[in-house]
Amino acid sequence: MQDRPVDFWPRSLPRHLTVPATNLVVNLDVSAARYPDKPAIIFYDTPLTYADLKHEVELAAGYLQAECGVERGDRVLLYMQNSPQFIIAYYAILRANAVVVPVNPMNLTEELRHYVDDTGACTIFAAQDLVKQVAPLVGSGLRHVLVATYSDHLTRPTDLDVPEFVAAPRRAVEGAGLVPWGDMLARGCHPGALVAGPDDLCAMPYTSGTTGLPKGCMHTHRSVMYNAVAGVQWFGAQQDSVALSVLPLFHVTGMQGGMNGPIFIGGTVVLMARWDRDTAAECIRRHRINATQLISTMVIDLLSSPRIDVYDLSSITRLSGGGAAMPDAIAQKMHDLLGIDYVEGYGMSETIAPTHINPPERTKKQCLGIPIQDVDARVIDADTLRTLGIGEVGEIVVHGPQVMLGYWNNPQATADTFVDIGGKRFLRTGDIGKVDEDGYFFMVDRLKRMINASGYKVWPAEVEALMYRHPAIREVCVVASADARRGETVKAVVALKDGFAGRVSEAEIIDWAHQNMAAYKSPRIVEFRDALPKSATGKVQWRALQGS
Known part of the structure; x- marks a missing residue:
């Protein structure tokens, strides 16, 4: 290990971290035993106590085992936006001795098909607005779809701006294998013994790369536990910490910093399904939130609000994030407003969040830590x-x-x-x-061809593989294009098959892509060319197209 000057290491932290040698779900058991009546989650002003959270987790885990046949080591897909049900399902899967496979809810059917085929999963937790994407896969791999309605956990009145898809009432669920969340809980099942230990698989987030389809990163309870503990201890968080959780829980940064870490310490998570700067600011004021993780584009959006001078953000003592460097001017504006520095970190799906973080007392700008x-x-x-x-x-x-x-x-x-x-x-x-x-x-x-669009990682090889399904595309190369709002956006350089020139427009390709892949990875720009530049070995020279 490279030597570091002692002065730059956080003074309150030892160099070695001892973490519990247990299944991650034991963290919930401990916090529920210690703080049963304390809110674990506040979802648009509706609280869910630790005792109630654990109770729903147990019922869902029991159903997975008794009715879905889930056994130790089985993979179960989790396909939802941030919600209490996401957290319940995540821990229920672990309580059933199974493995969580989080799926970006922006993914569409053909993208989801790869997760089903690759993991061999037979069961999926899905939100009711996503059932239409899941339904075509039932019977060809999937057998059980446990359907959540987000508004079931909106039981108290609120004046917050609740997204329409969250406030939507429960709809009838019809079709083979589809089971409403309430029916699952009403079955009253209880799980068997917890037998999966620290070296069993815990979570398998998928990541793409330079070639091929997304790959599952195999993480054990031990590796997930490590960063869940390391993250909260790095910042000195404790049981009375109140964290705003708005980064996606399906992604490792939100998963660890916005869910697993707070549950380990028995803190409270104020959960938002989707970023909205005014709602976030009001939640910070209303619940006296002291910590949050926001990517740089969210901070830029928050600080550019015309209402920034009337927001009460005074309770915030830590604001951290990563994924893209924070511009100097924005970091300075944040410091002037809040009196704190933006703490950047670095990690990957392969490391289940951070390997590097800036010391909170000695941050450096645009630095991994x-x-x-x-x-x-x-x-x-x-x-x-x-x-x-x-x-x-x-x-x-x-x-x-x-x-x-x-x-x-x-x-x-x-x-x-x-x-x-x-x-x-x-x-x-x-x-x-x-x-x-x-x-x-x-x-x-x-080294890798990765596009960073508003903090979302877009892997060109995956987008290209999906675009080749269009009947008019002969060749395609996906590259990054500068974008004032997103930082980078997705551009596709396309060579059409013979006979399609003049019959298919750039706009039609863009519309088709938007219908067949997640919006964040769908090309916003399409450029037609007669042919793509290639090397002597026949490889497309994507770097030559990057700045075109």
Whole structure:
């Protein structure tokens, strides 16, 4: 592990972190025993106590086992927006000794099909507005669809601006295998013994890459537990912490910082289904929220509000995030307004959130931070694997307790992603960075073709694979295009098949893509070309198209 000056390590933290050697669901059991009547979740002003949260988790877990036949190690899909039901389903899957596979609710049927096929999952938790995407897959893999209505957990009046899809009343559920959430709970099932331990699989978030379809990152209860504990302890959070959780819970940053970490300490999560700056500001004022994770685009949106001078954000003592660097001017504006610094961190699906965080007392702007406890992070020469010195640019590699076991059903991708250095197994991040004289890591570039659109990672290879299903497309290359609001947006350079020129327009391709893939990854720009530039070996030269 690279030496760091002691002055830059958070003074209250040891260098080593001991975490519970248990199933993650035990964290909920402990907090429910300690704080049964305390709100675990506040959802648009409706509280859910720890005792009630645990009760619903037990009933859902019992149903998974008794009625869905879920057994130890089975994968169960979780396909919802942020909601109490997401958290209940997540912990119910673990209580049933199974493995959570979170799915972006923006994904459409064909994208969802890959998750079903790859995991072998027979059961899915889905929100009622997403059932139409799930229904075509029932009978061809999926057998059980447990349908949640978000408004079931809106039991108190509120003047907050509740999104329409959250406030929507319960609709009738019809079709083979579809079971309403209320019927699931009414069945009154209770789960058997908790037998999955720290080295069993816990969660399997999917990530894409430079080639092929998304890959499942295999995380054990031990690796998920590590970052759930590390995140809250890095910031000194405790049982009376109140956190605003608005980052998507299906993504590892929101999952750990906005759900698993607070549940570990017995804190309260004020949950929003979707970002809205005025609602977020009012929740901060109303519930005296002291901590939140926001990506840079959310902070920019919040601080650009014409009502910023009337917001009461005085309770906030920590605002952190990652995914994209925070612009200097916005960071300064935030500091001037709140008197605190934006704390940036760095992590991946493969590391179930952070491997690096800035020390809260000594942050650096547009910086990944320093490696957290028990993490050995280095910058290496990607060809020779030699560890580079201060200021030298190379690939960031990480070794630590939160690193995944590997990719599900993909030994070749696993082998390609890990490298042995001095007898240690390091994850190759694909990110190009450098280390300064104080041990802080900075991002310089990416080896991988990744587009960062409003904090969402878009992998061109996945978008290209979906676009090739269009009957008029002969060749396609997906690249990033600068965008004032999103930072980057998705652009597709397309060569049409013979006979389609003049018959298919750019707008028609854009509309088709929007109908067949999640909105955040759907190309906003399409450019037609007669042919795509290729290397001598026939590979499309995407870098030549990047700035076009």
